[in-house]
Amino acid sequence: MIIGIDLGTTNSAVAIWRDGESVLVPNALGDLLTPSAVSITDTGEALIGLAARERQPTHPKHTVTAFKRFIGTQQSVTLGKRKFDAEELSALVLRQLKADAEAFTGETVTGAVITVPAYFNDRQRKATRRAGDLAGLEVKRLVNEPTAAALAFGIQTREQEPFLVFDLGGGTFDVSIVEVFDGVVEVRASSGDNRLGGEDFNERLIDLVRARIDPDKKLEKADPVVLAELLRAAAERTRRKLSESDEAEFAIVWKDESFATTVYASALEEACAPLLQRLRDPVLRSLRDSNIRVETLSEIVLVGGSTRMPIVRKAITRMFGRFPNATVHPDHAVALGAAVQAGLLSRDVALDEVRLTDVCPFTLGIEVAEGDGRGGYREGIFSPIIDRNTPIPASRVNSYHTLADNQREIHFGIYQGEAREVASNVKLGEMRIQVPPKPRGEVSIECRFTYDTSGMLDVDVSVPSTGVTRSLVIMDQSDPLTEKQIAERRDALAAIKVHPREESENAAVRARAARCYESFLGRERDIVGQWLSTFDGALDSQDPRTIREAREQLVTALDSLEGERFL
Known part of the structure; x- marks a missing residue:
């Protein structure tokens, strides 16, 4: 299947x-x-x-x-x-x-x-x-x-x-x-x-409220990793509430103290104007x-x-x-x-x-040098081979020539992007091919790009005068994995014990209750603590029916407390 x-x-x-x-x-x-x-x-x-x-x-x-x-x-x-x-x-x-x-x-x-x-x-x-x-x-x-x-x-x-x-x-x-x-x-x-994406809108929302929820800068003492996650989770919830209302509360709890403010949709729209423009x-x-x-x-x-x-x-x-x-x-x-x-x-x-x-959603090509009009050359120029939005599968070939007398090797930098200078594009890989030493311009090289329906790029470079050909399926140069290395990584992942699928509901609802305990204060926190104790007691019973009923009760209670459960 x-x-x-x-x-x-x-x-x-x-x-x-x-x-x-x-x-x-x-x-x-x-x-x-x-x-x-x-x-x-x-x-x-x-x-x-x-x-x-x-x-x-x-x-x-x-x-x-x-x-x-x-x-x-x-x-x-x-x-x-x-x-x-x-x-x-x-x-x-x-x-x-x-x-x-x-x-x-x-x-x-x-x-x-x-x-x-x-x-x-x-x-x-x-x-x-x-x-x-x-x-x-x-x-x-x-x-x-x-x-x-x-x-x-x-x-x-x-x-x-x-x-x-x-x-x-x-x-x-x-x-x-x-x-x-x-x-x-x-x-x-x-x-x-x-x-x-949505994560960028969350970041703008955090920027909007950060000073307002913490005028005394107490949160500067918080662990930055912990604080970042508290703010991100609050931003996600606030942004979703603003999809249904013109205003919503942005709130976090740190060291038993609440930090909160009201966010208006109009203010969020203004803060996100650069993102909307993009x-x-x-x-x-x-x-x-x-x-x-x-x-x-x-x-x-x-x-x-x-x-x-x-x-x-x-x-x-x-x-x-x-x-x-x-x-x-x-x-x-x-x-x-x-x-x-x-x-x-x-x-x-x-x-x-x-x-x-x-x-093909982007242009693919190689790095070349071109004459500068003064007898020299300007390097780092992008030469497109497959233009963006070409129907795929596609195969295109361009011809190039040597730049120097007695040149013995051609180096191809392979890029994707739309800029004229390769420095502004994304480098995908590189390859080299030997050429016979002759006067500049006399040796031609053909470079063929083939882009398939899965978005994978094959590069073939050949020297017609010698019949030498080099082929490359672009790989990540920073992590050139062999089949053996991939198999080892697969085995290492397989060794990680994954929480049993049939217990996922219990793990999820308990994690949610633990989050709520940290998110609320006072009476609400005490109540969540009692709910957690009751649910833990049901888990200890190991009776499927008791656990199911306790879980359903806890979910209903958390829904009433939070007003939502989102994915």
Whole structure:
């Protein structure tokens, strides 16, 4: 069985293609979304999902979220006694989603379609593939997130006119313009910003209230890691409340003292104005590249949990001069589209007439030198080989020549980006090839880029006069893993004891109660403490019925205290 996975910054989801439609898979708690969170207990056991996220305010040094933002880099975090990079943390989440799918279907998962932001570079895509490998999944294909959402929307509506998918998640922003005709879902153009999402709005909210909640600067004495997590959790809750009301309270508790203030939606909108402005450029770029006018778009389809924010919807309405389409579930669309792609790969008869085409979301090329008009050369110039928004799979070749007499080697720096100088673009790799020593300009070199439907880049360089050819599948130079090293990392992850799936509900609700105990003061804190003692007593009984009834009572009580439970 092939599953579809939306590996998100804030939440992840898994779906399957069954009986002619995409079906979301519930986790052990019955939720369709699993927080992208990992926590390590004092005993070295891994908690994944809601139980981990609820521990973040109380155990910030043992819990991590939003690690998708540093996938493909060397950044790591220490949880307990062990260091984890983003690939390993993502692998733990993927492994949990795989287990949920197998428990739901009773079948063995053999492969997965995993979604990635359209603007993920080659290094980030390969890191995502490695995360799937570490989780024991054969990654059949990587699909751009807005493309997956477009696939889910296009299958439902069979729209003929182009529509725009506006995907603002927890950590990234993507835009795709899509057309559906005769069963073909065609992506005309994609653009985006890998460093723009709900987490950035949280940071602006924290900046807005920081001085107001702490005029005496008492919080400067707090552990910065603990304080950062308290503020982040409060910002997330406040931002969600502002999606339903014009005002909300921002509050944290530190050392039994409350720090709080009221936040108004208008003030948040003003503070986030620079972020809202950044939403425009990717939209304009995708419209230009597709040669489609904004008035010809049939729909503006909202995807991603951050599009729930009224300030974002107002900005979109002003940008396009009309109200966006909010009929697609913003948190589910990407996973549902990934399941459609899984169905296509499984050759389900219900999808016989459906085809998907995508584009390369960024320009790919190499570093060259060019004449400066004074007999010298200017280095560090970007020479595009595959332009952004070229339909894929694509293969393009350019010819180059030697610069110096008797030159014996050509060095190719491989880049992605749109800037003329390579220093402003992203370096993906490099390679060298030997050439025969001849006068400058007499030796030609052909460089071919091949970019496939999973967003993977192959580079072939050849010297026609000698027949010498060098090929390279771009790898992360900072972490060039061998198959043996990958196997060792997989075994190390497998050795980490994961909290039993069937006990996830108990772990999650207890972590939530512990967080509430630290978040409230006075009478409310005493009451939560009593609830925790009662629930711990039920757990000690080891009687499933007693535990279930106590858990249900505790969840109801916490809901009444907090007024919400969000994913």
